[in-house]
Amino acid sequence: MNPSPSREPAREKVTVRTLRRMKREKRLIVCLTAYEALTARMLDASGVDVILVGDSAGMVMAGRKDTLGVTLEEMLHFTRWASQGVELALLVTDMPFLTYQVNPDEAVRNAGRLMAEGGAEAVKLEGGKHIVGTIKRLVSAGMPVMGHLGLTPQSINVFGGYMLQAVSDEEQKRLIEDARLLEEAGCFSIVLEKIPAGAAEEVTAAVEIPTIGIGAGNGCDGQILVTQDMLGLFTEFRPRFVRRYANIAEDIISAVSRYVEDVRSGSFPGPDESYDGREGQ
Ligand code: KIV
Secondary structure (H helix, E strand, C coil): CCCCCCCCCCCCCCCHHHHHHHHHCCCCEEEEECCCHHHHHHHHHCCCCEEEECCCHHHHCCCCCCCCCCCHHHHHHHHHHHHCCCCCCEEEEECCCCCCCCCHHHHHHHHHHHHHCCCCCEEECCCCHHHHHHHHHHHHCCCCEEEEEECCHHHHHHHCCCCCCCCCHHHHHHHHHHHHHHHHHCCCEEEEECCCHHHHHHHHHHCCCCEEEECCCCCCCEEEECHHHHCCCCCCCCCCCCCCCCCHHHHHHHHHHHHHHHHHHCCCCCHHHCCCCCCCC
């Protein structure tokens, strides 16, 4: 007999089936973003269910003004890195702008590379009824697809800014229709970004697949944030829907400033941080 049985049930590998089951059992799904192994490993160890290699990397990591310039090669690189840190979470990766909109064949080839070469277990695409045919092709080729409706950042130039979506009754009707179409096409889940909480609740009730909210209230089946936003590491701007759990940028600036002082004053390295030639490592 195990002398110290753990009270926590052993965590299992999260799959698309797990997420469906979680919705049925009304267990909320926790998602965050990662672009490399160091962060992915910490999220995985914290019990996060889904790790998304978001194309937000273009803004957060590359310092660009939007996500449009992110390339397939960049996403392959970030996905390969993140996959090295993931053990139990489901690893989903964003298909960047222009890698799935041109035609379904290109989408299949590009999504296939993100899975076969990058190590992603699913891909995420932005859009509604216009990409239903592409989603069907991907799913029938063995690639799980997460949808993304509401504020879809790759269409920012069509919207004219990062404003709240699905505000009018007409827009909310279209949103629900789109969500149903994505479900029918085979999506295993849908991200709902920056829409009124009531609209997100209606979508969540209208589909059997889990909805994951970001700026969509607390009536979704799960939540996602950009990790660098919630840790206070990315501080260029802060949407209202971001809750800050730390102020890591401040901690880094304070630590690095102390290092700058110590090097300039000659107090680093000290004797304990130097070798005198007699000791080993
Ligand atoms: O790119 C991203 O990180 C995303 C999430 C914010 C949903 O799409």
